[in-house]
Amino acid sequence: MSDSDLSEQERLDNLDPLRHFRVEDESILPSQPPSTKEQIQSFNYGSLTVQLLVDASPGCGGIAWPAGHVLSNYLVHRGPSYLQDRHILELGSGTGLVGLVAAKLGASKVTVTDQLPLLEIMQRNINLNSLGQTVVSKELDWGKELPELGPIDVILAADCVYFEPSFPHLVNTLEALSRQPGRDCEILFCYKQRRKADKRFFTLLKKKFTWTDVDDDPQSEVYRREGISLLRLRPKP
Numbered sequence: 001m002s003d004s005d006l007s008e009q010e011r012l013d014n015l016d017p018l019r020h021f022r023v024e025d026e027s028i029l030p031s032q033p034p035s036t037k038e039q040i041q042s043f044n045y046g047s048l049t050v051q052l053l054v055d056a057s058p059g060c061g062g063i064a065w066p067a068g069h070v071l072s073n074y075l076v077h078r079g080p081s082y083l084q085d086r087h088i089l090e091l092g093s094g095t096g097l098v099g100l101v102a103a104k105l106g107a108s109k110v111t112v113t114d115q116l117p118l119l120e121i122m123q124r125n126i127n128l129n130s131l132g133q134t135v136v137s138k139e140l141d142w143g144k145e146l147p148e149l150g151p152i153d154v155i156l157a158a159d160c161v162y163f164e165p166s167f168p169h170l171v172n173t174l175e176a177l178s179r180q181p182g183r184d185c186e187i188l189f190c191y192k193q194r195r196k197a198d199k200r201f202f203t204l205l206k207k208k209f210t211w212t213d214v215d216d217d218p219q220s221e222v223y224r225r226e227g228i229s230l231l232r233l234r235p236k237p
């Protein structure tokens with residue numbers, strides 16, 4: 001997205017801060033508007049299907065966002081061998097979608113996390129997909145004390161950059177989680193560019209992480225046109 005496009009987005013945000021949650025803005029909005037209440041939808045990623053209860057009432061995370069679909073598709077592209085015998089942690093999981101995809105692909109353990117109001121919908125989606133043996137839901141609020149999680153192999157985060165006051169908390173949480181003595185932890189971070197202010201997130205991130213674009217995703221050309229990037233983050237030594 002060009003700087004002038006971003007300026008226009010920011011001008012519109014100032015006029016109407018909630019506009020991202022309105023249905024008319026098809027280019028930015030996820031396919032489910034926030035009026036969505038207790039609907040069960042089916043999402044397909046390759047041959048894999050996830051049943052998802054979506055409900056916007058507990059907050060914006062109650063519906064599925066574009067970067068979540070991109071990250072889900074990428075996991076399917078990587079296939080089961082990428083996730084087998086690994087503990088996957090998803091941050092800002094909302095409905096739990098990406099974590100559920102990871103579990104369906106064969107991850108040995110998945111922890112989906114979000115703020116307290118989203119716990120119920122995550123748990124209902126775990127049950128709906130009969131994944132209670134593999135997936136647990138936990139409250140993990142960026143900037144607050146971390147719950148007990150055990151060793152983590154992969155951290156997933158989709159569409160978590162949108163609220164400026166959370167930026168430092170998200171960066172600190174990523175750092176605290178990924179610096180595990182004697183263990184390499186991979187972070188897949190899927191981001192949709194919406195506002196010029198997002199640059200501040202990357203300024204903060206740069207102090208603690210380096211990153212590269214994921215370069216083996218056959219769908220990247222399509223989603224990059226929508227302002228979505230899939231990044232692999234590494235903590236700076």
Ligand SMILES: C[S@@+](CC[C@H](N)C(=O)[O-])C[C@H]1O[C@@H](n2cnc3c(N)ncnc32)[C@H](O)[C@@H]1O
Nearest residue numbers: 061064065068092093094114115141142158159
């Ligand atoms: C735009 S939604 C994306 C949800 C999901 N990852 C997806 O792609 O569909 C952002 C998510 O971040 C969560 N979030 C926002 N601030 C948070 C915080 N301080 N701690 C934990 N999660 C947070 C929201 O509750 C929401 O579920």
